[in-house]
Amino acid sequence: MKELHNFAESEEMYLKTIAEISRHGNLVPVTYIAERLSISTVSASEMVHRLQGRGLLEHTPYKGVRLTDDGLNRAESILRRHRLWECFLAEHLGLPWKQVHDFACQLEHVSEDALTDALDKHLGFPSFCPHGNPIPPAQGVLEVRETTPLSDLDVGQEGVVLCIREEDGEMLDYLDARAVRPGSRVRIEEIAPYDGPRSVLLDGEKQVLGREVAEHILIELVNDNETE
Amino acid sequence: MKELHNFAESEEMYLKTIAEISRHGNLVPVTYIAERLSISTVSASEMVHRLQGRGLLEHTPYKGVRLTDDGLNRAESILRRHRLWECFLAEHLGLPWKQVHDFACQLEHVSEDALTDALDKHLGFPSFCPHGNPIPPAQGVLEVRETTPLSDLDVGQEGVVLCIREEDGEMLDYLDARAVRPGSRVRIEEIAPYDGPRSVLLDGEKQVLGREVAEHILIELVNDNETE
DNA sequence: TCTCATAATTAGGATGCCCTTATATTAACT
């Protein structure tokens, strides 16, 4: 029987969102945060001030927001919980990607360290979530992988799917159905005019993916020469 | 990415609490609810009105509160989630009773049906939580078992521990340490004066349990003649 | 340099849940 309130949840959503948007420590416009959280810019701005007051981020007016070390630690802890739960939901409960993501979004807010660590152990200390995103370690920093959005590839280029940016549940559902998985081999066959849909060869199967979708598929380029 | 609010959580705590207190459909005084939730009677009263407005309970002034069918269904669904999580936390993650209970208290609010059902399946459709409390089925009503608090037994009487009333985390910790488990065989050896501590033989080991504690241990009486 | 879209802030509210203090109502016991 715990306290009825959950003051921390909002805070966690902000931190997680900021961390997700700013993949490499760039400044994140408050507008983006508001959009991602589906709240007004006024509210987002308000909250940004509060979080700044708590030392979790720094706001440069008219530029954007950057997490402090504290804020980044908190954010990574949330991402860790989220992705560990995703592993559990996908591997042990056998749920589809969309549900995996949605449920993890809720579970991430109610896992204290003891629970998270026990879960980590139970799962065998996985390094990646089912969508291929790295799981931050209990302490220490997440090392960054070099990735390219599928949308940046030209015709003829090949790569391996590293991970799916999982900000959007709908998109996960879509990609799940099309068997786009971390590890999938992908090759651009054709790009429709005006940066349009991509025809790709995905694990040998022909598929068509819109540009929007392709932006969320992160690739490790494979050098054409040195592969079979 | 879900909405930031959790309007449902308070409601769930009330319903669950009421269901736990009123073991057999008795009227539950608002005072008890307030006490169990550690809030003022004014606040509890307010909320009771709200819940009545939503058709989840009926309040008879100066008497108490009774869940409607709707309210009871909601409450059992919460207990179901709570106890299924407890199974997972205890059996799969190997956590101690107190943590099992505390974590389940949080997890119970973030499990939609799809998640709960998948968990149920994964656990092999258990019938009881680690503390021996029955797990309500996905639909249908929980059948009630006949139980006697250990505190009601007289010297010489014997029984088997059916379950631990788990309203209180501290108590679980205490009983966990003393190896009081569902299925344990117990026999009252002595009752100290003024309804004081019980000396009991628990699975062959001598223990002393306070009356308060004994009230939370629910027993199935064993007829002295027909057992070895 | 000037203009304009973008970003920030101010003002005024709403909601949900909680609080204390004070006052009314009722049940239950003498």
Place this chain on the structure above:
DNA sequence: AGTTAATATAAGGGCATCCTAATTATGAGA
């Protein structure tokens, strides 16, 4: 029947988070 203790309600607030509408400040491009 009358007193008292338990219960309920009313009045006035607080806090966290969100909202809209209106205003101000800024930076970036023409």
